[in-house]
Amino acid sequence: MKCTIRKVHLFRIYIILSLEFVSHFVLRISYFLFRVCLISGYTSLGICLLPLFWGI
Structure with missing residues (x-):
């Protein structure tokens, strides 16, 4: 019994x-x-986000 409890604890x-x-x-x-x-x-992200800002 102790062995299984110990195994469970280690697991x-x-x-x-x-x-x-x-x-x-x-x-x-x-x-x-x-x-x-x-x-x-960074540059491609800026290019992608630029139209979004222009839309806003």
């Missing part, structure tokens, strides 16, 4: 740690992609 810790790692990894990737898009697509 729970593993799930929490893996979720934290995945969320951190996703945040890092999304931030990196945001930087890349910001640097590379």
Whole structure:
């Protein structure tokens, strides 16, 4: 009985740690992609948004 409780506890810790790692990894990737898009697509974004501002 103790062994199964311990396994469940370890499994729970593993799930929490893996979720934290995945969320951190996703945040890092999304931030990196945001930087890349910001640097590379800044002019194209401005060109795309310009008609929108003219419409307003």
